[in-house]
Structure formats: C-alpha cells, structure tokens
Amino acid sequence: MAAGVAAWLPFARAAAIGWMPVANCPMPVAPRDHSKRQDELIILNVSGRRFQTWRTTLDRYPDTLLGSSEKEFFYNEETKEYFFDRDPDAFRSILNFYRTGKLHYPRYECISAYDEELAFFGIIPEIIGDCCYEEYKDRKRENLERLQDDQEENKDMRLPNMNFRETMWRAFENPHTSTMALVFYYVTGFFIAISVITNVVETVPCGATANQKDMPCGERYTVAFFCMDTACVMIFTVEYLMRLFAAPSRYRFMRSVMSIIDVVAILPYYIGLVMTNNEDVSGAFVTLRVFRVFRIFKFSRHSQGLRILGYTLKSCASELGFLLFSLTMAIIIFATVMFYAEKGSSSSKFTSIPASFWYTIVTMTTLGYGDMVPKTIAGKIFGSICSLSGVLVIALPVPVIVSNFSRIYHQNQRADKRRAQKKARLSRIRIAKAGSSNAFLQSKRNGLLNELLELTGTEEDEQKLTKNTSLLESQHHHLLHCLEKTTAHEFVDEQIYEQNCLETALQSYPSRSPSVSSHDGSLGTCCSRRVKRNTPLPNASVPPAHPVPAHQGPLQELSAVHIQCGDPPCHTTSRSNLNLKTDDSSRINCKSGQITTAIISLPTPPALTPDGDGLHGPPQRRPPPPPGHPPAPSIQTTTSSAGTNIVKVSAL
Amino acid sequence: MDAKRVETISARVDAAVSSPDSVEDELELSAVRHRPEGLEQLEAQTRFSRKELQILYRGFKNECPSGVVNEDTFKDIYAQFFPQGDASTYAHFLFNAFDTDHNGSVSFEDFVMGLSILLRGTVQEKLNWAFNLYDINKDGYITKEEMLDIMKAIYDMMGKCTYPVLKEETPRQHVEIFFQKMDKNKDGVVTIDEFIDCCQNDENIMRSMHLFENVI
Numbered sequence: 001m002a003a004g005v006a007a008w009l010p011f012a013r014a015a016a017i018g019w020m021p022v023a024n025c026p027m028p029v030a031p032r033d034h035s036k037r038q039d040e041l042i043i044l045n046v047s048g049r050r051f052q053t054w055r056t057t058l059d060r061y062p063d064t065l066l067g068s069s070e071k072e073f074f075y076n077e078e079t080k081e082y083f084f085d086r087d088p089d090a091f092r093s094i095l096n097f098y099r100t101g102k103l104h105y106p107r108y109e110c111i112s113a114y115d116e117e118l119a120f121f122g123i124i125p126e127i128i129g130d131c132c133y134e135e136y137k138d139r140k141r142e143n144l145e146r147l148q149d150d151q152e153e154n155k156d157m158r159l160p161n162m163n164f165r166e167t168m169w170r171a172f173e174n175p176h177t178s179t180m181a182l183v184f185y186y187v188t189g190f191f192i193a194i195s196v197i198t199n200v201v202e203t204v205p206c207g208a209t210a211n212q213k214d215m216p217c218g219e220r221y222t223v224a225f226f227c228m229d230t231a232c233v234m235i236f237t238v239e240y241l242m243r244l245f246a247a248p249s250r251y252r253f254m255r256s257v258m259s260i261i262d263v264v265a266i267l268p269y270y271i272g273l274v275m276t277n278n279e280d281v282s283g284a285f286v287t288l289r290v291f292r293v294f295r296i297f298k299f300s301r302h303s304q305g306l307r308i309l310g311y312t313l314k315s316c317a318s319e320l321g322f323l324l325f326s327l328t329m330a331i332i333i334f335a336t337v338m339f340y341a342e343k344g345s346s347s348s349k350f351t352s353i354p355a356s357f358w359y360t361i362v363t364m365t366t367l368g369y370g371d372m373v374p375k376t377i378a379g380k381i382f383g384s385i386c387s388l389s390g391v392l393v394i395a396l397p398v399p400v401i402v403s404n405f406s407r408i409y410h411q412n413q414r415a416d417k418r419r420a421q422k423k424a425r426l427s428r429i430r431i432a433k434a435g436s437s438n439a440f441l442q443s444k445r446n447g448l449l450n451e452l453l454e455l456t457g458t459e460e461d462e463q464k465l466t467k468n469t470s471l472l473e474s475q476h477h478h479l480l481h482c483l484e485k486t487t488a489h490e491f492v493d494e495q496i497y498e499q500n501c502l503e504t505a506l507q508s509y510p511s512r513s514p515s516v517s518s519h520d521g522s523l524g525t526c527c528s529r530r531v532k533r534n535t536p537l538p539n540a541s542v543p544p545a546h547p548v549p550a551h552q553g554p555l556q557e558l559s560a561v562h563i564q565c566g567d568p569p570c571h572t573t574s575r576s577n578l579n580l581k582t583d584d585s586s587r588i589n590c591k592s593g594q595i596t597t598a599i600i601s602l603p604t605p606p607a608l609t610p611d612g613d614g615l616h617g618p619p620q621r622r623p624p625p626p627p628g629h630p631p632a633p634s635i636q637t638t639t640s641s642a643g644t645n646i647v648k649v650s651a652l
Numbered sequence: 653m654d655a656k657r658v659e660t661i662s663a664r665v666d667a668a669v670s671s672p673d674s675v676e677d678e679l680e681l682s683a684v685r686h687r688p689e690g691l692e693q694l695e696a697q698t699r700f701s702r703k704e705l706q707i708l709y710r711g712f713k714n715e716c717p718s719g720v721v722n723e724d725t726f727k728d729i730y731a732q733f734f735p736q737g738d739a740s741t742y743a744h745f746l747f748n749a750f751d752t753d754h755n756g757s758v759s760f761e762d763f764v765m766g767l768s769i770l771l772r773g774t775v776q777e778k779l780n781w782a783f784n785l786y787d788i789n790k791d792g793y794i795t796k797e798e799m800l801d802i803m804k805a806i807y808d809m810m811g812k813c814t815y816p817v818l819k820e821e822t823p824r825q826h827v828e829i830f831f832q833k834m835d836k837n838k839d840g841v842v843t844i845d846e847f848i849d850c851c852q853n854d855e856n857i858m859r860s861m862h863l864f865e866n867v868i
Contacts, residue, residue: 007712008729008730008733010771013867014770015770016863017778017781017860018781018785020782020860020863021782021830021851022803022806022830023856023857023860024826024856026859026860027856027859030863032866039707056707056711476733479733487807487810489807489810490814490816491811492814496815497814497817500815501817
C-alpha cells in the first residue's frame with residue numbers, strides 16, 4: 001500500500017460498510033488500536049538543528065528508519081527528542097519526502113554523501129521524483145566512471161578458474177592481458193599490413209626485361225608473390241580457426257561482422273586454389289582478387305577509431321539515405337533539363353538523359369572535369385543553375401549529418417545506459433509495490449501462526465509475532481480480509497493461481513457453485529469454516545454436520561499438516577480433496593480445534609485460512625464440537641515428487 | 653450545505669505585439685481552491701470532535717492540496733489500497749455516494765459528512781447510506797442490474813489471483829442470493845424498507861455494521 005495515502009485508510013475502511021449487506025459471511029474482527037494516543041509532535045534533532053513534525057507524518061513509510069521503531073534507538077531521554085548525528089542539510093530533503101511523498105535530489109549535494117544519507121535512513125533512491133531523477137542518475141554515472149578509471153589497472157588481474165579456452169578468448173579480446181596476446185596482436189597486424197602492401201605492389205610495373213614489355217611485378221615474380229600470399233593466408237586462417245575455437249558462442253561469433261570480414265579476406269585464395277587454370281573462369285577469378293582488399297578492414301580490430309566510424313555510419317544511415325535521395329532527385333531533374341536544352345545543338349555530348357547524369361554529378365559536386373560542356377545558351381544557363389544548386393544540395397545536409405554523428409553517437413551511448421538502468425529501476429519499484437500485496441498473504445500465514453500459538457504456545461510468543469506488523473498494516477490487512485469475506489473468495493499468490501488453473505484444466509469436476517445451493521448450505525459452506533472458531537463471539541450458530549456440496553478443488557499444497565491426536569471419534573476434521581484421482585466426493589468441513597503439529601510453508605490453503613489477522617483475544621480453548629459426527633478419516637502423508645507434503649485423506 | 657467559497661485565479665499572458673483577440677497568445681490559468689467552512693460549523697454538523705476534524709483535514713489536504721477531490725484522484729487513492737485488482741468501478745460508485753450534491757467533486761465537507769455517517773451514525777443511517785450506494789440511479793429501488801454492476805465492481809477489486817478461481821457467473825449468483833434474501837415481495841426490486849428490514853433481521857450484517865466504529 002502506498003504509504004502516502006495512509007491518511008485515507010480510515011476512509012477506505014469506513015467505505016467498506018458498503019460491502020456489509022452484500023456479504024454472506026460474518027466479517028473478521030478488526031484489529032484494535034492498543035495505543036490510542038493522540039497525534040503528537042516529535043522533535044528530530046539532527047546535529048543541533050531541530051526539526052519538528054507530526055508522528056503520523058513519519059509513520060507513513062513504515063519501512064524506513066524514521067517510520068519504524070528503529071528510531072527509538074536514537075531517542076534521548078533527557079531532552080525527549082530523537083538525536084541523529086547526520087548532516088542537517090541533507091536531512092531537509094529526507095524530511096520533505098515524508099511530508100510530500102516525493103523525494104528530491106538537491107543539486108548542491110555530493111552524490112555519494114546523498115547516497116549514504118538515503119541508505120542510513122532506509123530510503124531507496126529509486127523513488128526520487130522524475131524531476132530530479134535524471135540529474136541524480138547522470139551525477140551517479142559520472143561518479144562511477146571516474147571511479148572506474150582508477151580501477152582499470154586492477155581489471156587485468158588473472159581471474160582464477162579460467163580454462164584454456166576462456167583464457168584464449170580473453171587474450172584475443174584484450175591484447176594487453178599477457179605478453180603472448182600482445183605478440184599475437186602485433187604479428188597479425190604486421191601480416192595484414194604485409195598482405196595489403198603485397199596486393200598493391202603486385203600491380204606496379206617492375207621494369208622491362210629485355211624481351212618483354214613492362215610487366216607488373218606480380219607477373220614477374222609470380223612465385224615470390226604467391227609464397228607471400230600463401231603465408232599471409234595461412235596466418236589468417238590459423239587466427240580465424242583459433243578465434244572460432246575460443247569463442248564462447250560459436251554461432252554468434254560466426255555471425256559477427258569481424259568474422260565475416262575474416263572469411264571474405266581468405267576465401268578468394270582458397271577459391272583460387274580450387275579453380276584450375278580454366279580460361280573461362282579465370283576472368284571471374286581475377287575479379288575475386290578484388291576482395292583481397294577487404295583485408296584492410298581487419299585493421300578495425302586494431303583500431304578503436306575505425307570501429308567508432310563504422311558504428312556511427314550505421315547509426316546515421318537514415319540521414320545518409322536522405323542525402324542520397326535528394327541528390328538523386330536533383331540529378332534526374334537537371335539531367336533531363338540539360339538533355340532537352342542541348343538537344344538542338346549539333347555534336348552535342350548529351351546523347352541521352354543517362355549520359356547527362358555524368359555531367360550533372362560532376363557539376364553539382366563542383367568537380368567540373370570539362371569532358372562534357374553545354375554549348376547552347378539555354379544549356380549554359382541551366383548548367384550554371386545546376387552548379388549553384390549543387391553547392392546548396394550538398395552543403396546543406398552535410399553539416400546536419402556531421403552534427404547528427406556526434407549527437408547520435410553520444411546519445412546512443414547514454415541512451416543504452418539509461419535504458420538498462422530504467423529496467424532495473426522499474427523492476428525494483430515493482431518489487432517494492434508487489435511487497436504490499438505479498439504482505440497481506442504473509443500476514444495470513446502469521447495469523448495462522450498466531451492461532452497455533454494461542455493454543456499451544458505462551459503469551460509471549462504470541463506477542464512477539466503480533467508486534468511485527470504495524471497497526472496501519474494490520475488495519476489494511478483487515479480491510480482486505482473483509483473483502484475476501486464479502487466475496488467468499490481469497491487472495492492467493494500468482495504461482496498458486498497458475499497451478500490451480502493448470503489443475504482445473506486437467507480434471508473435470510462438477511460445477512462447484514456453493515451459491516446456488518440451498519440457503520442453509522451456502523451459509524454452511526463458507527461460514528462453517530469460521531463458525532467453530534468464532535468462540536469469542538456469542539450466538540455462533542453451529543451448522544449441522546451434513547455434507548455440503550462437493551468442493552472438488554484442485555490439488556492443494558498443505559501449508560499446515562494437521563495431525564490429530566487424542567480421541568478421534570469426537571471431532572470433525574478438515575478434509576480436503578487433495579488427491580487428484582479420488583472418485584468419492586469429498587467434503588470440506590470446518591476444522592476442529594485439535595491442532596498439534598504444524599508445518600508452515602507457502603501457501604495457505606483455503607480450508608485452514610485463519611480468522612482475522614489481529615486476533616488479539618485471549619487464548620481460549622475451543623469448546624468440544626457437537627457430537628454425532630462421522631468417524632474420523634485416516635490421514636496418510638505421502639511426499640510427492642516435488643518434495644512437498646501432500647496429505648491424502650480418505651473417508652473410512 | 654452552505655454555499656462554498658470558490659476562488660478562481662485567472663491570469664492572462666498577452667504577447668507584446670499581437671492583438672488582444674488572438675487566441676493562441678492568451679493563457680488563462682484558473683486554479684480552483686476550496687476552503688471548507690469553519691471548524692465550529694463542521695463540529696456542529698458532524699459527530700466528530702475538534703481534534704478528530706483537525707486530523708482528518710490534515711490528511712485530506714495533504715493528498716488534495718486544492719481542497720477538492722475529483723473523480724480521477726479519488727479512483728487513484730482508492731486503487732492504492734487494492735493493488736491486486738481493479739478498484740476503479742467501485743471507486744466510481746463510492747464517489748457518487750460521497751458526492752451528495754453531484755457537482756463532480758468531493759469537498760472536505762462531503763468527505764467528513766460521509767465519514768460521520770459511516771463511523772458515528774446509527775445503524776439506520778448506515779443502512780441508508782449503503783442503500784444509497786447500491787441505488788445507482790437514485791430512484792429508490794435497487795434493481796438486479798444495478799446490483800449486478802455493484803457486485804461486479806466489488807469482485808473486480810479481488811483481481812485475478814484468487815482462490816477459488818473467480819468465474820464469470822459468480823457475481824450473478826451472488827446477486828441472486830442477495831435478492832432472495834432481500835426481496836420479500838419478489839417484485840424484482842428491493843426498496844429501502846425491505847432492505848432495512850431484512851438487514852436488521854440478519855445478525856451478521858448487524859454485527860458487521862459496528863465493525864469500524866473505532867476507526868478514527
């Protein structure tokens with residue numbers, strides 16, 4: 001429950017009167033406010049500065065230091081105030097959180113000091129309001145990065161328990177980790193450079209021999225170049241295979257860009273080996289050699305800048321696409337115009353519109369080769385317009401793209417981090433909220449414990465338990481309990497609900513609608529569970545012990561195994577149909593009071609739901625149930641495969 | 653109820669250049685603030701003591717600084733008490749029950765009057781209030797459709813994860829039981845007299861009416 005609306009709990013409880021005429025069962029007893037004191041001002045002395053507030057303001061958030069009994073540790077008897085030896089400036093925003101329900105981050109405050117204050121007072125930083133959350137997270141991230149730089153030297157420590165494969169992968173990814181890795185890194189870099197230089201030098205004319213004309217070096221020293229090429233490719237192949245072996249996820253590695261580049265770099269060589277000197281395909285083979293230039297991209301493993309460039313190009317694809325599109329539009333327009341303008345002139349180079357494309361591109365990018373020039377006046381006029389607009393069309397998007405580069409690049413980095421934090425933040429807030437609904441289920445269990453202790457334990461044990469829930473919580477739980485009673489249904493855990501759904505799907509059962517049965521029966525169904533327990537209340541009507549309509553419910557995990565001891569024939573015991581395969585209709589009756597053993601674990605079964613969470617009445621022995629009951633059934637305990645105890649109950 | 657004092661603060665921001673009748677440059681801010689009647693008057697009208705009224709008002713004003721609750725805020729506040737289900741429909745009915753003069757907002761007087769009936773009123777008054785809640789169109793009769801709406805709203809608050817599993821016809825069956833109990837002359841509607849009569853004969857209901865007496 002959001003503690004901020006704790007002030008409205010009395011209203012919500014009062015409005016529950018609207019359910020009363022509709023409910024068919026009696027309501028649980030309300031928790032009594034033992035400490036009926038008026039609202040009082042309490043003084044919080046923080047390092048000499050005195051803050052005053054109402055006690056109920058602080059009680060709004062019972063899971064923080066100030067809202068719980070933890071502050072009693074700081075109570076000073078002589079001065080009758082709570083003394084905290086903390087920073088009074090930071091305390092202002094913390095106290096404002098209680099007052100307004102919103103936590104703000106003061107900008108002048110150091111981020112780690114503020115974090116410490118929040119941790120001391122038991123407030124999670126995730127509830128900082130949206131107005132200040134951005135600032136808070138930015139400062140925190142900066143701080144973390146600054147701290148991280150100091151820690152980076154420690155990162156290269158050798159982690160224990162790394163097998164050979166992981167070591168190798170780490171060596172590949174971070175060359176600075178070991179000498180071997182560094183050597184490997186430089187060797188591969190060297191061979192990439194060699195390979196690229198070889199490709200280039202291959203085509204340089206090497207000087208004429210006596211009998212032949214100028215030849216490129218590649219054809220002159222074929223063997224040498226071939227050996228060089230082979231050596232490089234062998235190194236690259238070995239490197240690729242080693243990376244493939246060491247990769248933690250081979251499939252993902254094979255799909256990554258770098259490995260594709262590797263493959264493309266070495267493939268032409270092998271294809272060349274495979275293909276013989278077949279004249280037809282050698283033309284295609286020559287083309288393949290072009291792909292050898294892709295080896296230069298292998299340098300991006302060695303250069304951070306190349307990687308950043310590739311990434312930013314990828315992220316600016318839409319802007320680049322727009323530039324290309326607008327250029328294309330302009331080119332087509334001007335080419336058409338120029339073609340028709342120059343159509344009349346003789347010996348014009350503008351033979352067709354596609355031929356004019358070349359002129360337009362050269363003019364718009366202000367290259368101006370001069371191989372095609374317009375001769376007519378109209379052509380010259382349009383030509384000048386073309387070059388002027390070319391400057392505009394190209395000059396305008398480029399700065400936009402450049403600024404987009406830097407903006408998108410930085411933004412991307414920040415957005416990724418923010419997204420990761422947001423998910424964690426939201427999930428943490430969700431967990432805190434879910435705790436409120438779980439708190440109710442938990443208190444039901446506590447209530448069960450309460451009753452057990454009433455009968456078997458001592459007064460102190462019971463007091464210990466009831467102290468755990470605050471008055472506010474117990475009132476809220478009582479409210480939810482009343483709703484359960486009104487609707488004759490219970491709140492359960494998500495998991496149990498799923499389980500129930502599964503099991504109802506598995507078996508078919510007669511429609512269990514207690515409400516369509518007779519008036520007595522309906523009262524008997526849900527109320528019969530309660531009546532035998534309502535000993536403090538007078539006029540408790542005891543329903544006759546006749547079977548009520550079958551509640552052939554799904555398999556339930558018992559949270560409390562009630563084993564009878566004593567005289568069996570005198571008591572009705574609770575029977576629930578726990579065995580999926582049973583044929584006889586089982587009956588769910590009120591459970592009697594003889595409880596001797598209890599094993600509490602999740603979840604609470606319905607037949608054993610406790611009565612009212614704040615059963616503060618004095619422990620009483622249950623009166624002996626009326627006579628004339630069916631003989632006690634036998635109870636066997638079997639353990640299911642899941643390890644939970646399932647009690648099989650069958651009537652004798 | 654006495655006339656409320658409502659202050660409307662409006663400020664106009666005109667652009668320097670444009671003419672006064674250009675719509676987009678005018679910014680009219682109006683904040684409705686409501687101040688309740690004096691403490692003595694409320695003390696006289698309700699059954700709360702001065703201190704109790706003080707505590708109530710502090711809590712009220714904290715959540716609604718403007719002094720009035722509109723339906724959305726009301727639904728939000730009420731929904732926080734029932735995290736597992738959907739409390740908005742029932743909150744809507746509750747809102748109509750509290751908003752006695754049907755002006756779309758619940759002021760502090762409405763709030764405290766309602767609470768006074770619910771917490772300090774006689775059983776007759778409480779039953780009257782409950783009947784008023786169920787009678788959605790305030791015509792003096794509770795029909796099956798109205799009751800079904802209310803019932804569905806109550807069951808909605810339970811949410812999905814319940815034991816036993818909530819089925820489609822559960823609210824309808826519950827309405828049937830209710831009508832069997834309450835509708836004495838079987839004419840398909842429940843009048844206020846039938847309702848009060850039947851409730852006074854039902855021990856459970858009578859007992860539960862006293863349940864929240866010491867809430868404040």
